[in-house]
Amino acid sequence: MLLQAKHIDFSYGDEAIFDDFNLAVEHGERVVLKGESGGGKSTLMRLLLGFEVPGSGTLEYDGTPLNGKHLRQFRRECAWLPQDLNIGTGRVDEVILFPFRFKQSGNSMPDEEKILDILSDLGLDADILEKEFTDLSTGQRQRVGIALCILLDKPVLLLDEPTSALDEASKEKAAGHLFSDPDRTVLSTSHDPFWLERCDRIIDLDAESEHKQNGS
Amino acid sequence: MEIIQLSWLQLAFGFIILIIPAAILWWFNTGLTGKMFVATIRMTLQLLFVGYYLEYLFEYDNTWLNLAWIMVMVVVADFATIDRSDLKTTRSLVLPIFWATFIGIVLINLFFLELVIQLPNFLEAQYAIPITGMVLGNCLRSNVIGINEFYYNLKENNERYQFYLASGATRSEALYPFFQRALQKSANPTLAGMATIGLVSLPGMMTGQILSGSSPMTAIQYQIMIMLAIFSGTILSVFLAIIFCNRTVFFDNDVLDKSIFKE
Numbered sequence: 001m002l003l004q005a006k007h008i009d010f011s012y013g014d015e016a017i018f019d020d021f022n023l024a025v026e027h028g029e030r031v032v033l034k035g036e037s038g039g040g041k042s043t044l045m046r047l048l049l050g051f052e053v054p055g056s057g058t059l060e061y062d063g064t065p066l067n068g069k070h071l072r073q074f075r076r077e078c079a080w081l082p083q084d085l086n087i088g089t090g091r092v093d094e095v096i097l098f099p100f101r102f103k104q105s106g107n108s109m110p111d112e113e114k115i116l117d118i119l120s121d122l123g124l125d126a127d128i129l130e131k132e133f134t135d136l137s138t139g140q141r142q143r144v145g146i147a148l149c150i151l152l153d154k155p156v157l158l159l160d161e162p163t164s165a166l167d168e169a170s171k172e173k174a175a176g177h178l179f180s181d182p183d184r185t186v187l188s189t190s191h192d193p194f195w196l197e198r199c200d201r202i203i204d205l206d207a208e209s210e211h212k213q214n215g216s
Numbered sequence: 217m218e219i220i221q222l223s224w225l226q227l228a229f230g231f232i233i234l235i236i237p238a239a240i241l242w243w244f245n246t247g248l249t250g251k252m253f254v255a256t257i258r259m260t261l262q263l264l265f266v267g268y269y270l271e272y273l274f275e276y277d278n279t280w281l282n283l284a285w286i287m288v289m290v291v292v293a294d295f296a297t298i299d300r301s302d303l304k305t306t307r308s309l310v311l312p313i314f315w316a317t318f319i320g321i322v323l324i325n326l327f328f329l330e331l332v333i334q335l336p337n338f339l340e341a342q343y344a345i346p347i348t349g350m351v352l353g354n355c356l357r358s359n360v361i362g363i364n365e366f367y368y369n370l371k372e373n374n375e376r377y378q379f380y381l382a383s384g385a386t387r388s389e390a391l392y393p394f395f396q397r398a399l400q401k402s403a404n405p406t407l408a409g410m411a412t413i414g415l416v417s418l419p420g421m422m423t424g425q426i427l428s429g430s431s432p433m434t435a436i437q438y439q440i441m442i443m444l445a446i447f448s449g450t451i452l453s454v455f456l457a458i459i460f461c462n463r464t465v466f467f468d469n470d471v472l473d474k475s476i477f478k479e
Contacts, residue, residue, distance in 0.1 A: 049382050050469040071469060072386075080382035086375045089393060098380070098393075105384025152383060 001063070002027040002156070002185050003048065008057035010040070010047065017043050018054070023203070030179065030186040032196055035205030041189035042083055045158045048187075049080060076105050078156035079149040083189075085141040087148065092136070093129040096148055110151045118147045121173040122166075139165035143174075150177045159188040163195050171195070219428050231256075273341045282339045286348050290318045293352050297359045297457075303367060303476050312460030313363070317355055320453035324351055324445050332441060350421060350442055351449040354406065362402030362454035363461070370394050370472060377472075387462075387470045395458060402454045406447050413443065 003025040010018040017040040025031050033041045046052045048059055050071045059066045061074045088095030093115075100109040116126050122143040128136070136144065142165045149157060157178060163171045171194050178186065179198065188195065196202055234256060241248045273285060294314040298305050325348060329338040338344065370377055370391070380390035413419060421442055425435035465473050 046378075049378070051378050051381075051471055053469065068468065075382050076384040078382065080379060082375050082379055084375055086373055087379045088376065089373075099383035099385070102380070102383065102385040102389045104386060107384055148383075158382070 001025065002029075002061065003187060004058075004060040005044065005047070006058045006060070008047065008059070009055040010043065010052065011055065021057070025185060025187055028183050028185055029201065030199040031188070031201045031203060032199040033187070033189045033203050033205055034191055034196065039205040041205060042160050045080065045160060045187070045189070048158065049075065049078075074156075077154055078158055079152040079154040080158045081142075081145045081149050081160055081162055083160040085138065085145050087141075087145050088133050090133065091129065092131055092133050092144055095133045095144065096129075096151065099148065099152065107152055115147070115151065118150050118177065119143070121177065122147055123170045123173075137165075142166065143170065146174050146178070155181075155184055157184060157186045157188070159186065159190075161189055161191075163190060163192045168194070270341070270345060273345060277341045279337060279339045282341050282344055285345065286321065286339075287318070289348060289352055290314060290321060293317055293356045297356055297363065300356075300360045301364045302478050303363065304478055306476060308464035308473070309461055309476060312464055313359065313457050316456035316460050317352070317359065317453050320355060320449050320456055321348055321352060323452065324449040327448075328441060328445050346421070347442065347445060351445050354446045354450050355453040358402040358406065358450035358454050359457050361405070362398045363457055365401040366394055366398035366458050367465075367472075367476065369397055371474065371477060374472070381470055387466065390470070391462065398458060399451070399454060403447075403451060406450055410443055410447065413439075419443075 001024045003023070005021060005023040008018045008021040008023075009016075010021075017038075021040075021044075023044070033044065035041055043052060047054055048061075048066065050066060061070065064070045066074055088098060096115060097109070099105065100107045115129075119126070119128065124140065124143050124147070128140065128144075133141070133144070142162070146162060146166075149159065159178070162178070163174065166174060171192075175195070175198050178184075186199070188199065190196060234252070238249055238252060241252060269285070273281060291314065294310060294317060295305065297313055297317070298309050303309055325344060326338060328347065329335050329340075329343055333343065335343055373394075377390050377394065381387070409417075419439055419442075422435040422439040425438060426432055430438075465476050467473060
């Protein structure tokens with residue numbers, strides 16, 4: 001298993017989010033989480049990334065618990081599209097290029113042609129690069145975020161509602177890029193039938209008993 | 217030209233001018249009239265206390281006594297910085313800010329007093345105490361702006377910071393934009409002051425020197441030196457304060473300890 005959550009308990013204050021939650025994602029698998037808002041879909045990604053700490057249970061990447069150096073290794077090997085899309089500041093070109101300046105990340109700087117091709121596929125014109133990121137609409141921000149995830153070219157993708165603000169044509173192009181590598185493991189959250197259809201496995205977080213029985 | 221000595225009666229007479237700001241603040245119902253009187257009384261008592269203490273310090277001019285006084289000034293500045301910065305007075309902030317301010321002050325004093333002015337004893341009271349006081353006062357203001365900006369910007373844009381971490385950044389790399397903005401915010405007031413000094417305002421130190429009989433050119437030379445000391449000291453102390461605090465306010469998973477914020 002590439003990603004595993006074992007017997008996770010987690011709560012925000014008095015509100016229990018996970019109670020003995022289990023999840024296993026295989027290498028190259030495309031798994032989508034669905035469920036009501038506040039049901040823990042985004043929280044699970046934040047737990048995997050080490051931004052929240054479970055009350056009990058363990059999270060593993062490639063068989064090793066996600067903490068210390070291994071957590072940082074995991075962060076280097078994944079790309080995350082957060083739901084609120086607060087992913088940068090300044091001009092859009094600066095937002096896109098900033099993560100490629102992280103020295104130990106292993107991110108290789110993309111050339112301009114590649115950036116423009118991907119933006120174009122996602123329905124964005126080249127002049128968007130000169131705009132302030134904070135001036136963009138939610139849909140434009142989401143496309144820039146997806147473009148960045150594609151450009152980072154990581155073996156693991158954590159995508160929080162990746163198609164919520166995209167039109168049908170852009171969804172097709174985005175999925176084409178994001179699912180282009182069969183070895184890439186994708187864990188996502190979505191309610192979009194378009195996205196659900198293209199994933200290997202759907203996990204309904206509202207059906208808690210299913211998780212416990214199936215380990216997924 | 218000899219300076220005209222002020223009598224206590226003359227000084228007391230000077231307080232009458234407060235009738236004007238008090239009346240304006242009272243008329244517009246600002247709620248600041250009481251604060252103005254408290255602040256005036258505090259200012260007067262603190263300066264009288266310092267005046268008596270400095271007379272004593274200058275008379276004895278003992279290196280260790282001077283150093284102790286500088287330490288006291290840094291400790292007061294340390295607590296005042298945290299108190300004004302909307303952060304909690306926790307051990308994880310008090311010690312780093314103390315060391316940042318202390319190291320900043322010592323380095324600036326060593327450079328200007330030892331290397332530029334070339335005093336026989338760089339902790340000579342006549343120079344070390346007033347220059348430390350001026351640099352420290354500005355460091356306090358800049359530290360408040362810089363630390364507030366850094367941690368509140370980080371709190372408000374936590375997801376952006378975490379996005380950088382999740383894209384493979386080290387903690388320092390992910391904090392870089394927040395650091396950049398904190399430095400910009402804290403440097404701007406001093407830079408604006410430097411750009412207009414002499415044109416819009418005559419600074420206090422220079423005015424004091426001229427009043428006490430120094431030639432305007434000597435006063436200006438000292439003022440230029442003190443402006444360099446203030447600017448360098450403020451940037452250095454903000455830089456060190458954020459670096460030192462960052463060693464204590466993050467958990468192992470790079471998550472900011474939010475208990476530092478006043479809620």
